[in-house]
Amino acid sequence: MVSLREALSCHLAGRPTRLPRRHPVGAAALLLLVAAVACSPAPLSPDADAAPGATTQPRPPEVYSIELTGDPASRYETETTAASPLSSLVSSRYPGIAVSACLQRAARAHADLPSGFEEHVPLAFTEFALHWAGCPDPTATLSVLLTDRTDPGAMLDRLAPVLQGGGFTHLGTASSPARPPYSTRWFVLLIGRRMSMLPVATSASPGAQLPLQFRVDAAYPRATVEVTTPRGVVETIAVGVSRGWAVAGVALAQEVGTQWIELIGHGPSGPEVLALFPVEVGREPTRHWVGRPAGDESWVDTTDEAESLAAQLVADDRSRFGLSALSWDPELAAIARAHSAEMAEEGYFAHVSPRTGNVADRLRHAGYPASFAAENIAMAPTLGEAQESLMRSPGHRAAVLTPEATHLGIGVVTRSDPRLGTVHHLTQLFVRREPTLSGG
Secondary structure: OOEEEOOOOEEEOOOOEEOOOOOOOOEOOEEEEOOOOEEEOOOOOOOOOOOOOOOOOOOOOOOEEEEOOOOOOOEEOOOEOOOOHHHHHHHHHOOOOEEEHHHHHHHHHHHOOOOOHHHHOOHHHHHHHHHHOOOOOOOOEEEEEEEOOOOHHHHHHHHHHHHOOOOOOEEEEEEEEOOOOOOEEEEEEEEOOOEEEOOEEOEEOOOOEEEEEEEEOOOOOEEEEEEEOOOOOEEEEOOEEEOOEEEEEEEOOOOOEEEEEEEEEEEOOEEEEEEEEEEEEOOOOOOEEEEOOOOOOOOOOOHHHHHHHHHHHHHHHHHHOOOOOOEEOHHHHHHHHHHHHHHHHHOOOOOOEOOOEOHHHHHHHOOOOEEEEEEEEEEEOOHHHHHHHHHHOHHHHHHHOOOOOOEEEEEEEEEEEOOOEEEEEEEEEEEEEOOOOOOO
16 A cells, blocks of 8 residues: 655735725735655655654754756746657556656656655755756645556556646656665656746846746636845736736846746636746856755644744744744634634635635634735645745745734644645734724
């Protein structure tokens, strides 16, 4: 029997909305689902350095330094590979899923990882490998599979439970030798792509104009583009949408650094991040990744500890940018926790609830006096990875770093499932609380 640690890969985001000060509620939505998936015939071994039951945070993990083989891609593209035996095999087994050239290259980067590292791949590395390979996608689901045969058919057999209901459209795969009794370890990257785009350069000169042309699904009648400049400032770019094409022009910064670009599609189910990628300004992309493995959160045993850690991660990010700390509000935390619990229990991931509506509806129903609100939602194996990915996304970063909010509430509900492993359902609420007649 195959033991799976699985998570979906879907990003949703939107901009906070300022409301009239006399209005009692606010409306906004910033959603994110991030995770890495590990899949093998036996559960992965726990980290030898883990400290189960510890009541204090463990020491920071060691820093990893990985040099990828080959030069970074010179442009982002969404085309699939030409006809190949693997493409034919995938299309015959799983119609609707195509083999992607950039995903193939990113999967190869995972297969070339040093021994031992591949069992605990940080989400940040997977996202780095995607962009190094020329994929403009926000993230990918990573499955690590062990087989006793070397042919791709054995891998595709193992992959079937992961693909079921995942909404995936593209994959890339690479293999490396495995320790006996298995012969092959497969690294499979999966994405659900809801757009295509004309090629975009991965680097350009300071001050250059970067044209963007995306073909988006009909489900998204409106689109926006958010960017984070090398100085960390989030900006919104005007986008024209006509007959499924979203067109925008991004002026790159004058200073050298990394500028992040995010395409957000707005549809009936809310806003969704369709593309997210970095452009190097005044320098070439690197193939050198430096980072840490996912932090050890085994000391987090209770809801209070999880929410305290999540709040500290937000406070740390705001402090880095010279922003004041937000006041923790138990009432907001209860509203956020209820939404996280509903998503976990009902098996959906969205800021629009079939029971309680959107964040504005939830605040209004609770009688919470707000003139501004922004909501981030995440589903991830660790709280640290969720926060890191939120900060890489311009839209989500704008909510975390908003100067508009005065109060913060975070609700975390943690579930353990034989297929999913440990999953944190997290809702962050950033709110400007208005004074009430009673002075609250």
